[in-house]
Amino acid sequence: MKTIKKEPLWNKNFILLLQGQLFSIFGDNIYDISLRVWILSKTGSTAIMGLFMAISVVPRIVISPFAGTFIDRHNRKIILISCDMICALTLLFTGILAKLDLLQLWMVVSSGIIVGICGCFFNPTINSILPDIVSKSKLLKANSVVSLISTSDDMMGNAFGGFLVQIVGAPISFLLNGFSFLISAVSEMFMMVPKIEIKSKKVNFFQDLKEGLLFISKSKGLRYIYILTCFCNFVASMSMTLTLPLFKENNNLGLGLYGVAMAINGAGMFLGFSLLSAIDIKTEKRFKFFILSGIIISITMIFYSLTTNFYLISVLFFINGFCLAINNSLTQSSIQVTVPDNMRSKAFAFQRTLSSALMPAGMVISGLLAEIVKINFIILVDYIIFFLLFLYTTRLLSVKNIMNINKV
Numbered sequence: 010m011k012t013i014k015k016e017p018l019w020n021k022n023f024i025l026l027l028q029g030q031l032f033s034i035f036g037d038n039i040y041d042i043s044l045r046v047w048i049l050s051k052t053g054s055t056a057i058m059g060l061f062m063a064i065s066v067v068p069r070i071v072i073s074p075f076a077g078t079f080i081d082r083h084n085r086k087i088i089l090i091s092c093d094m095i096c097a098l099t100l101l102f103t104g105i106l107a108k109l110d111l112l113q114l115w116m117v118v119s120s121g122i123i124v125g126i127c128g129c130f131f132n133p134t135i136n137s138i139l140p141d142i143v144s145k146s147k148l149l150k151a152n153s154v155v156s157l158i159s160t161s162d163d164m165m166g167n168a169f170g171g172f173l174v175q176i177v178g179a180p181i182s183f184l185l186n187g188f189s190f191l192i193s194a195v196s197e198m199f200m201m202v203p204k205i206e207i208k209s210k211k212v213n214f215f216q217d218l219k220e221g222l223l224f225i226s227k228s229k230g231l232r233y234i235y236i237l238t239c240f241c242n243f244v245a246s247m248s249m250t251l252t253l254p255l256f257k258e259n260n261n262l263g264l265g266l267y268g269v270a271m272a273i274n275g276a277g278m279f280l281g282f283s284l285l286s287a288i289d290i291k292t293e294k295r296f297k298f299f300i301l302s303g304i305i306i307s308i309t310m311i312f313y314s315l316t317t318n319f320y321l322i323s324v325l326f327f328i329n330g331f332c333l334a335i336n337n338s339l340t341q342s343s344i345q346v347t348v349p350d351n352m353r354s355k356a357f358a359f360q361r362t363l364s365s366a367l368m369p370a371g372m373v374i375s376g377l378l379a380e381i382v383k384i385n386f387i388i389l390v391d392y393i394i395f396f397l398l399f400l401y402t403t404r405l406l407s408v409k410n411i412m413n414i415n416k417v
Contacts (some may be wrong), residue, residue, distance in 0.1 A: 059376020
C-alpha cells in the first residue's frame with residue numbers, strides 16, 4: 010500500500026475528513042428529526058414510522074458484506090465523493106417534491122433506501138481510511154476527535170432540528186441536508202488517500218467474504234464484540250424509535266424539548282470524546298472502562314423510562330452520552346488496531362452488517378408494541394436486557410484481551 014506521512018495528528022487529510030463530516034452530519038441530524046415528524050404527521054402511526062426506519066436499515070444488512078470487499082479493491086476517495094453526491098441529489102430532489110407537496114410515502118422510503126445503501130459504502134470507507142492518515146499511537150485520539158465532530162453536530166442539529174421543523178417545516182430541512190452532502194463531497198475532493206495494493210486484480214467477492222469471516226471467527230474477542238454490538242443495537246433501536254413519539258405525546262415534554270434532550274445527550278458525548286482526545290486510557294484499564302460505561306448507559310436509560318421530569322431526563326441523557334462516547338471509542342479503536350489494513354474494510358463492513366442485523370426487527374417490534382403497551386415500559390425492559398448483556402461480558406477474557414490491545 011502506498012503510504013503518506015501520518016504525523017502529526019492534525020494533518021491536511023485528517024482536517025479535510027473532519028470538515029466534510031462536520032457539514033454532512035449536521036444536516037443528517039436535522040433530516041432525521043424532520044423525516045420522523047413528517048411520517049408521524051402524515052400517518053399518525055408509530056408502527057408505520059418504525060417500519061420505515063426498519064426498511065432504511067435493511068440495505069446495511071444485505072449490502073455491507075459486499076461493500077467491504079468492494080472498498081478494499083477500489084479507490085476509497087472516489088467512493089466517499091460518489092456516496093456524498095448521490096445522497097445530495099437524492100435529498101435535494103426529496104426536498105423539492107416535499108416543497109411542492111408532491112412527496113409520497115413510497116418516495117420517502119425510496120430515498121431512505123438510497124441513502125442507506127450509500128452509508129453501507131461510506132462509513133466502512135471512513136473507518137478504513139483513518140488508520141492510514143494518522144499513526145496507530147494517535148488512533149484512539151483520532152477516533153475521539155472524529156466522534157467529537159459528530160457529537161458537536163448532534164448537539165447543534167438536534168438542538169435546532171425540532172424547533173426548525175416547527176418553524177420552516179420538513180421540506181426545507183430536507184433541502185438543507187442535501188446541500189450539506191454537497192459541501193462534504195467538495196471537501197473530500199482535496200484529500201490524499203493512499204491506495205491499497207491488491208495482490209490479485211480478479212474480483213472474487215465470495216472468496217473475500219470467506220477470508221473476512223475466517224479472520225473474525227479465528228479471534229474469539231472480535232467475534233464476541235461483534236455479537237455484543239448486534240444485540241445491544243437491537244435493544245437500542247427500540248428506544249431510539251420510540252423516544253421521539255414519547256416526547257411528542259407527552260404534555261410535559263413535546264417536540265421542542267426532544268431536540269434539546271438530544272442536544273444534551275450530544276453534549277455528554279462531546280465531553281466524553283473531548284477527554285479521550287486529550288488523555289490516554291491505559292491499555293490495561295480499557296476493558297474496565299468499556300464494561301463500566303456500558304453498565305452506566307443501561308442504568309441511565311432505566312431511570313429515564315421511569316420519569317417524565319425533563320430536568321432529570323436531561324441529567325440522565327448527559328451521563329448517557331458521556332458513557333456512550335467512551336464505549337464507542339474503545340470499541341472502534343480496538344477493532345482498528347487488531348485488524349490488518351488489507352482486511353479492515355471487510356471487518357468494519359461485517360461489523361456494520363451484524364450490528365444492523367436485528368435493528369429492523371427492533372424498530373418494527375417497538376413500533377407495534379407502542380400501539381398497545383406504554384412506551385416507558387418498553388424502554389425499561391430494553392435496558393434491563395442491555396444491563397445483563399454487559400454484566401455477562403465481564404466474564405469474557407477474550408474481549409478483555411482485545412480491548413486492552415492484546416491481540417488474541
